[in-house]
Amino acid sequence: MPVAAILVLTEVIENSDAGTMYELAEALKNAAAIMKHKTPNPVGLSAGCDLFIRYVTTARQDFSQDFDSHKAELVRQGKEYAATAPSCRDRISEHAFGFIKENAVKILTHSYSRVVMQALLRAHKQKRISVYVTEARPKGLGMRTYEALTAAGIPCTVILDSAVAYCIDKVDLVLVGSEAVVESGGLINAVGTLSMAIIAKASNKPFYALAESYKFLRFFPLSQYDLPINNSSLLALPSQRPNPPRLSVSQLSPGVPTTPRAATAPVRQPTRSMSMEQIEKNPEIDYTRPDLITLVFSDVGILTPDGISSFLVGVFAD
Secondary structure (H helix, E strand, C coil): CHHHHHHHHHHHHHHCCCCCHHHHHHHHHHHHHHHHHHCCCCHHHHHHHHHHHHHHHHCCCCCCCCHHHHHHHHHHHHHHHHCCHHHHHHHHHHHHHCCCCCCCEEEEECCCCHHHHHHHHHHHCCCCEEEEEECCCCCCCHHHHHHHHHHCCCCEEEECHHHHHHHHHHCCEEEECCCEEECCCCEEEECCHHHHHHHHHHCCCCEEEECCHHHEECCCCCCHHHCCCCCCCCCCCCCCCCCCCCCCHHHHCCCCCCCHHHHHCCCCCCCCCCCHHHHHCCCCEEEECHHHCCEEEECCEEECHHHHHHHHHHHHCC
């Protein structure tokens, strides 16, 4: 999502008739605002937009050339940067490799992350690893991780999201991806990451986050309810008491004979899966506090949560 946002903004520059940096910056900010408004979960997109707009507004201009030439150079550099995304993940997987022990390491991960997948595949080439992956409801993306790892020959077990505490003593470390790493040094990722981090901390297991530098977001949440996805419908209780399911006489008292009329009466069956309305009442992402994170592996280096804060302050300092 951040890389796609950068490519969209390069197209805005390419098609813009702005004649000054102020006009160009306003056009980019307007385009970014439209993208964020139309995206249900704009966290990753916001990181890409903010970093690219910051770069554009601080890039040194060669005043021996006209402004159109400067815009063309910004477009070239934006596309070049977007093309480096795979190499960012290569560097991160190398950083993570050094923290994975040599023999029979058991790793716990959550949902699906391309950078985590690359780190696991890199480790599998030279080390014996096995992986537990959460199912990651409501989207169930843990199954995608399971399929990719088993296809690569890595032993993998899918566990319930609610079974993390049960299996934490079996694992050596936790690796998770990220939708964004924020100014506090904390992490925004698929819902369930916070619970995993709390359990890892309580069990003295290292909790490592993997994040490309274009996912660094200038944002300082203080709680879950500061996230941009938060709205009044999330975790909302129903406005009126729901009607309990009607049970037949045979369900209430097994073995009791029923009349033909009672036997043919429609019986409401209990629901065992969430409806779309129920899914929409649940958050897609959560915020993991910096005190729960051991280290962040990024293409700009291996950072502590405090190091993330310092990096972002440096990027956005005037």
